[in-house]
Amino acid sequence: MSQPGKRAVPNDLTVGQMARRAGVAVSTLHYYEAEGLIQSWRTPANHRRYDRRELRRVAVIRVAQSLGIPLAQVRELLDRLPKGAAVRKQDWADVSALWRDEIDQRLALLNRLRDQLDHCMGCGCLSLENCPLYNQGDALGRQGPGPQRWLPGQRDAPEKEA
Template identity: 55%
Template sequence: MSNKAPWNSKELTVGQLAERSGVAVSALHFYEAKGLIRSRRTAGNQRRYSRDTLRRVAFVRLAQRIGIPLKTIADALAELPEERTPTRDDWARLSASWRQQLDDRIEQLVRLRDDLTDCIGCGCLSLDRCALANAHDRLGDEGPGARRMDTQIAACGGEAVCS
């Protein structure tokens, strides 16, 4: 049996929103807890979402798919007047502001791909050719894992690539 909402319904249940958006109910609850979407409660304490929440969920999913962190998405949605649903113009403005982050990430991934055969982030399996050589394992005292990448990220304020 389908949970499909009538085409002219103004509100959707969480199940209808999940079915129509392709997003799990648990993810919708998570989005709501993070302030990305909103619902009202019925007298029976059931969630009801306005139909335009579909566009908001699509906006969140697309932004996530291109690698934008949920915090950044939430900040962008909070900038919209009266918490309205993003329009095409909103998407154009926000995606332009995210372009540099994406370009930086692409650059980092290209470098990672190109160095992949010789380096695993200084764990290090290629000491004889490593450009980041760690003589006498001096970084071992700083803890387990890829220390140089962690150091670079910390120096860039939590970003993998400094802008």
């Protein structure tokens, strides 16, 4: 979000300088800004400027993306930090601790999938009954064919409207 009327600071960065320093495309900065992840301000000539502290926010976003953390979660975390303030070492430590659990869960899931893939290697059946990757934990499939939750008299069937 822009901050119209902010006093010019010589160390503030143009969008091109910011993009080069952050290692991202200008369009990426515009996208992050539109998503409320970073902010800029405008000069009297309507040129976009970034406080160089925004570089740390871009670094956090890039690291999160490399870890597969959705932007919505990144925004949630960046929103906890004061706007316009630098991301401090302790902020980053707190954020990375929160993401650690999620990354551990993803790793566990990927390990399970890898182990199941070993079972499927060279098979190619993609069987609904037997393939653990294609139809994981198909509890309803054991009750028979068809839309089990929609059959009359079945548990969990949606109630009919009057």
